[in-house]
Amino acid sequence: MDEKDIQILTAIAKEGTASPDEIEDATGIPKSTVHYRLNQLRESGVITNDLYDIDLKKAGLSITLISEIWAEFEEGYHESVGEKLAAVEGVNQVYFTMGDTDFVAIAHVANREMVESLVEDYEAIEELERTSSKFVITTVKDEQNPLNDFEAETLIEALAK
Structure with missing residues (x-):
C-alpha cells in the first residue's frame, strides 16, 4: 500500500x-x-x-490493544474522561463500564511505537489513575455487524413492536 x-x-x-x-x-x-x-x-x-x-x-494495523482504564470519580466524569479517551489518536472504541474498571478502550495500531504513543496519550489525561493494556494474540471472532449474531426470529421477538 x-x-x-x-x-x-x-x-x-x-x-x-x-x-x-x-x-x-x-x-x-x-x-x-x-x-x-x-x-x-x-x-x-x-x-x-x-x-x-x-x-x-x-x-498494516495488525496489533489490537485492549486497555482497561481507571479514572478519578467525580460527577460527569464518564462523559468528560470518555470524550478525552475517544479523542486519543488510534482509539476506535471506548466503553464506560460497570464493575472494577471505569472504561475499556480498543485500538488497532501498526507497531510498538504506536502502542507507546497511545499509552503516553492515556497518561496525559489528568483524571486517569491507571491503565492496564493487553495485546490480542489471536482474534477468535470480530463480527462487524452485530445483527449477524442473532437468528432473525430472535430479533423479531426482541425488537418488533
Missing part, C-alpha cells in the same frame, strides 16, 4: 462511502485511479467485500 491507497481507505472510513465520485472529491485522486486502486485493494484482500470492510491486518 502507498499514500494514495491510504487516502482512499481513509476517505471510505471518514465519508462512509464507496462511491468513486465522492472518494475523488474527498481525496483529489482522479476517479479512474480510484477505481483501479479499489480493485487492487479488493484483489489483495485489504477490502474484503462490497461494503468496503477492511482487513486491518492486511492494511
Whole structure:
C-alpha cells in the first residue's frame, strides 16, 4: 500500500462511502485511479467485500490493544474522561463500564511505537489513575455487524413492536 491507497481507505472510513465520485472529491485522486486502486485493494484482500470492510491486518494495523482504564470519580466524569479517551489518536472504541474498571478502550495500531504513543496519550489525561493494556494474540471472532449474531426470529421477538 502507498499514500494514495491510504487516502482512499481513509476517505471510505471518514465519508462512509464507496462511491468513486465522492472518494475523488474527498481525496483529489482522479476517479479512474480510484477505481483501479479499489480493485487492487479488493484483489489483495485489504477490502474484503462490497461494503468496503477492511482487513486491518492486511492494511498494516495488525496489533489490537485492549486497555482497561481507571479514572478519578467525580460527577460527569464518564462523559468528560470518555470524550478525552475517544479523542486519543488510534482509539476506535471506548466503553464506560460497570464493575472494577471505569472504561475499556480498543485500538488497532501498526507497531510498538504506536502502542507507546497511545499509552503516553492515556497518561496525559489528568483524571486517569491507571491503565492496564493487553495485546490480542489471536482474534477468535470480530463480527462487524452485530445483527449477524442473532437468528432473525430472535430479533423479531426482541425488537418488533
